[in-house]
Amino acid sequence: MITLIAAMDSEHLIGRGNELPWDLPHDLKFFRETTMGGTVIVGRKTWESIKDRTGKAFLDGRVNFVLTRDPEKWQTETAEQGDAVCGPYFENSLEAAIERTRKDHPDFATEIFIAGGRGIYTHALDGNLLDRMLITHVRGQFEGDVYFPKFEGDWVGRVVENAREYRIFEYVPRPK
Numbered sequence: 001m002i003t004l005i006a007a008m009d010s011e012h013l014i015g016r017g018n019e020l021p022w023d024l025p026h027d028l029k030f031f032r033e034t035t036m037g038g039t040v041i042v043g044r045k046t047w048e049s050i051k052d053r054t055g056k057a058f059l060d061g062r063v064n065f066v067l068t069r070d071p072e073k074w075q076t077e078t079a080e081q082g083d084a085v086c087g088p089y090f091e092n093s094l095e096a097a098i099e100r101t102r103k104d105h106p107d108f109a110t111e112i113f114i115a116g117g118r119g120i121y122t123h124a125l126d127g128n129l130l131d132r133m134l135i136t137h138v139r140g141q142f143e144g145d146v147y148f149p150k151f152e153g154d155w156v157g158r159v160v161e162n163a164r165e166y167r168i169f170e171y172v173p174r175p176k
């Protein structure tokens with residue numbers, strides 16, 4: 001199963017600089033619990049922001065793939081900070097990362113999560129790679145400069161969690 005996972009405000013904002021526009025520990029907990037035991041694929045900038053926030057080069061309990069146009073450089077630079085199982089592993093396309101986790105980390109590849117940022121979300125949506133999306137709709141409008149691509153028409157959503165500050169929807173492709 002390939003799942004896109006994201007959080008956005010009412011205007012589809014997802015980022016401010018290289019950070020999240022909001023501070024929602026419960027949503028981060030949802031992300032952690034949902035992705036645990038799977039593969040998480042992110043862009044190089046999102047990976048750097050996770051590293052700044054957690055102080056670690058990988059999310060524990062998950063296999064971490066990072067997309068960059070220069071995988072060799074980043075793999076070499078990160079060699080000392082990685083984990084034998086979790087990585088991070090660097091690849092130059094979403095398809096290559098998906099193929100490699102299925103081949104090299106089958107135990108972690110049953111659930112694959114595409115976790116941003118914008119370019120990677122766009123590629124996953126345009127390439128029809130997704131089985132579902134888990135989207136946290138944060139209530140209100142925030143300041144920032146990175147937006148989620150448009151997606152509504154082709155997806156059917158249902159609420160899976162309703163909290164004071166946000167609602168989490170699961171979206172599946174609309175039947176043709």
Ligand SMILES: NC(=O)c1ccc[n+]([C@@H]2O[C@H](COP(=O)([O-])OP(=O)(O)OC[C@H]3O[C@@H](n4cnc5c(N)ncnc54)[C@H](OP(=O)(O)O)[C@@H]3O)[C@@H](O)[C@H]2O)c1
Nearest residue numbers: 006007014015016019020043044045046068069116117118
């Ligand atoms: N709200 C959320 O759910 C959420 C989730 C994730 C991120 N964010 C936010 O989004 C922002 C970061 O997103 P972003 O869109 O600016 O950057 P990003 O997608 O995280 O990273 C962009 C980088 O990824 C690499 N890349 C992207 N597409 C690629 C492809 N098809 N093939 C190979 N490499 C590729 C390139 O790395 P190189 O330059 O190394 O070649 C590119 O510069 C931050 O503000 C972050 O907090 C929010």
